[in-house]
Amino acid sequence: MLLSGGGSNLQAIVDCIARGELRARVVRVLSDNPDAFGLQRARRCGIPAFTVAVADYPDRASWESALAAKVDEAGADLIVLAGFMRVLGAGFVNRYPRKILNIHPSLLPRHKGLNTHRRALEAGDARHGATVHFVTAEVDGGPVIVQGIVAVEPGDTVESLRKKVQQVEHRIYSEAIALVARGKC
């Protein structure tokens, strides 16, 4: 699993596995951010966790190669991006066709990129949500696996939408992993 931040999706997946609702194992967590709280969460759960920081490499290409080496070492069946805030280049992505999953906080193809909750509010969307999709070289453009919908209600703010969407994320990521693992996607 690759993450850059808090790792609440990591936690939700680990909890789902612990409840026996997802037959999977998180074999390794990698972060581009040494301060990511997700690294601590992983270690608390006994998952080996490492930082692969861009700043430690002379250029992006060598950073991506180092990341790929760490990914390969783990021998995972799937590469799960959970709040990984760096765009992975075609060189990396094309190494792992239909093996990289990402979760994005909008109903793709609506609101690709950043600030999705603000943009959903500004657009007056009645529905918002989250999408788990395969990662391709087109950012936020790969085939959709699962979407979860929330209603945008009067009085909703960026923060309230963030909370609602996060609850949905914590449910659908495990569902998507299960579908892919069972070969249903």
Ligand code: GRF
């Ligand atoms: C999630 O909202 C996800 O959609 C986005 O980054 C956030 C990660 O949250 N890609 P967390 O680190 O799993 O708490």
